[in-house]
Amino acid sequence: MIGGARNCELQKCLCCHHSDQLNFFVDVLHNLRGMMAAILTVAEVNPPNSVISLRNYPFARRTMAERIQVKELGPDKPEINIAQPTKEGTRKYIRTFNRSWFERKSWLTGCGATSALFCFPCILFKNDKSDTTWTESGQTDLKHLSERMKKHERSRVHMENCVKLAMLGRVSIATQLDDGHRIAIRRHNEEVDKNRHVLSKIIDCVKFCGAFELAMRGHDERESSDNPGIFRGLVDLLASIDQDLRQHLDNATVFKGTSKTVQNELLDCMLAVLKERIIEEVTTARYVAIQADETTDVSTHCQLVLVLRYIDNEHNVQERFFEFMKLERACADVISDALLERLRTILPEGQGGKLIAQAYDGAAVMRGATGGVQRKVQDIYPTAHYTHCYAHQLNLVMQKATSHIPQISHFFSDMGGFASFFTKSTKRTAVLDEMVAHRLPSASSTRWNFNSRAVNTVYEHKDDLVRCFQTIRNSDAFDGQTNREAGGFVRMLEDDSFCFFLNLFHKIMPHVDILYSQLQRRNCDSIYIGGAMQAFIRRMQNIRDAVPFLVGDEEYRGPVQEPAPKRRRTLEEDRQQRLAEEVCDTIMTHATERFAFTKHLVSATLLQGDLFQQHRRKFPDRALETTVEAYPSLDKARLKTELSLIYDNEEFQNCSGALALYQVLMANNLQDTFAETVSLLNILITTPMTTAESERCFSTLNRIKTFLRNTMAQDRLNALAMLSIEKKMARGIHDFNSRVIEKFASQKDRRAKFLYK
Template structure:
């Protein structure tokens, strides 16, 4: 026993020497070792051989149960990934069609002896019941959401995309999609969930969004939300009482973005709806596909003579109009011959003959052929722009270039239309005529092009917070190097107060003067250049601005894709499913790639499943 514990220390002058001497004693070293090992060794494990055996047996059983559960999880993932029903009509052992899920489980059992033995002998936990399926779906959804939230936590900025619709069971659903840059510097648009709504008014939608955002962005992170994208409905875009205004009142940096793909549809609708002759042209054009779709006999003649089906038209998706225009233009002679065959063959009923005769007269009409040629020139540019606007990795800088090329192409078509003898300001004659003269046709053609140009300029004009895109538009760098864009910089800093104006100006000046940066065509390319060359520490403010631009969504195309998945899931998986199960199945279907990329996904699901509640089957190791 150390004398310090009996009489204490009263010679403080030599305390340090005594401590060093004490540290070398065997008693001190023994006590130090015992303290370090305190609680580390389990006496029962050291002494009781029977306990060791029981632990080993328990862990072997856990291994087996986890293996079986992992296979069942694989089956659930497969069904969710391909939108297949989990439950069969008759799941009895004697059923010839127990459903896809049980069919997959049985197939795996024929290839896996452990799973086969489990299914034959299991009494406590078989793993194929509806309850277990739903619990596994809950766990999968939680694992995916936690992974997405972790990525959002590490992202510099976040944008949300939302849209609402009714599913096939007439329930109002709001889809929420998150856009951010992940830790690997890739732009991600992640489906987060479907939110059930009592109605689609602004207060209901805004309240639902606020509740989710409170979970996604806890206190202190509200500044991360820099953009919110919806469609053009008044409920969403209202400047005073709309959803975007209510969200912006709480998240001050969340600027509103109108979906650019929707804007393109609005432009084309405006160009065609207010001009009666053009509206009539597209109405007549839609009749081609409708005529053949009503009869197999008519379609057989179409296949025989034209060897090409006619696509229908749509008032909301202008690529359908484009396909109809191009098909009729490219196969005009054969389609005309097809209608003439139907009219003159004597094998069709009077109604069909009468309608076919009307289409023959239509296709021989000079005005119809003129507008068909005009829109055959315009539609490819609309198609190209529409397809570009549907991409995920687009940004405001890239959009600027697309719109510039689109308007330039439409202007070229407009300039190619002969002006004739009458001036552009001359009004069309009010006298009723059977057809249009050449001058009237040309006047209408120029009006169509002027409408597209004016609406493109208005609807695609960037709002205040998107003027920042011009600061990083590669084709303007040379111009900016001569005259620095002070006004755009001022507007950018006003929209995003988080940026340091003085440092950003210095960095941009260096960017404008360097030829290597000018080859970058968009914000995504430019950001990647900075990251690849480890310049993010030098150009901190420029990289921050680029991340803002890249994170800002240009379209709600991802939300539209989620709705198509919603409709498929609701069709295949019955309308009576719970909302949690719907979200889980939607996550498995939409985010298949994400699920494959999550390390040890099955293990994470099993851990959550095992700790969800007390279970009779063993899934946790000792």
């Protein structure tokens, strides 16, 4: 019995012993779990560059990648809550830490848990000589903080640690100062200098060809070729006076720089540099307007040109060509999509309000009020108001004045026959050169300055033309059809009605030419256009008043010595007078209607100098309402006050246009006083009145993309067009070649060296 009891007690003791061990292991596991959670929490809360992290995981034990990460993160700048009561005499206040110290001292870091300040480089590279107050305990004394910072910065240990941190991950100073390393760098840079010099000369040749619209490629560009092209000819010419370039061309094996691939890459880089400059100017400009037009190039591809108009930092009006865009077809959707895509790159998000105008030629696909390009663009840019090109408006005015009267329409049709008659035969032209000594320009139904030249030439050389046609008619050297046509022209020039219309339009056309040239100026604004149109209408009225004196006037006959031949009369004098008055009335009526300022253009009347006296008596509130409605960014109340002051000041009345008034305000530093007026003037000046610049771009397109170069790629076309149209801007960029070289070198890895070490 006794033995059995002892065995039971022994078994109980063993069970209790195992139970205690089990509980112990459970407690250990719970503690480890808590420690791991704490470590993870600390790692999440404390970044690797924090003081706590650097204490728990010293910098010396970290891998090189982890050290580089800490260096790139830099000193940790947590919130430091140090409140130190201070008493100076009778004054009591509390000192607190100012976070500006982190900006003033790049080496300073802090610990939010201990509310102390430390030295970041000294914590990373601490040793036995390190000051423990900056690496272990931290600084908490704000009263003497400035003095202790200065003392610590002067210490040798701190300077050494800063150098170690700066050189971490870099080539050592000893290696950098090594003679061999320095010699290699010097040789590399000398080679770069030589390569950049050679490439700069090649860039000059490309710029020259682009500026003067010359074909760069030759028929055969081999060394032995007799026709290598203008570009190679220019390079050889420069090589004859530049020894470095000559040596490069003779000895180069890696990079010669004259291949078509290099030409295209350089053109791409030049285009990118010039576009960047344009976008920089657009970014600084207050408002921007666009001009767009489409045409068909020599390869029957539809090309849309985009021109940007704005005022630059020097207060000059700029109309910059941006690019030609190749379109699949000339419909509203395709054109608007292309324009909007480019505008998103030119005007990034947040700058859409800068686009205040869009000008087109008036074609239905462009000006449609519901589905046209201008409507689709304005849906995205609400302030981009549409302006119908006024040069095209003038053409429409003259077409209307001459097409609805049969006699006038026949007159211009007959005028076109003169040039056509002589262009069909060299024998006819030879007689013209001998007897008239002046060629006859062709007429045009859309370019009224061409019609003006035709009218003036026939008027001034009428008698010589009569003798010329009579000579051709009486000569046996011409066939019967030529003789009949020459006889018809003689009768036409002797017809009284033809001579009357010739005299009438000889008086009208010079005024049309003047207005046409005024409408094609780059710096013309709505105020200038309004004044020019009023002057044109007054001159037309004077001609109309003088119509009775033109009837029966023999002035158009010219200085003829022999007696004048008897004239054929097909219209009575009263009929001639009525037709002449009808022509003048039609021109004035349609000019008044088409050139009237409506909608957003009414804003021009607010700053029209000849209306200041009228506005002074009665302020144009209705025009102001329309202006503010069109441009909501303007402050109506302040603008009205500023305009009232301008109307009362007689000195401002002498300004002939918006640009003149704008320059006066800027020159006298009044842009802050008349802030809203300057904004309105900026809008008026930026708004294009014509698309003449687009037409000039098309002329450049025709000269660049010719029949012999009809397969030219679009990027190359844009680059050559940019170099031609904006050659003045390219010359104005003083480091243009350097910028091109930088872009050229960064395009891809090149075997030739163009970047300095």
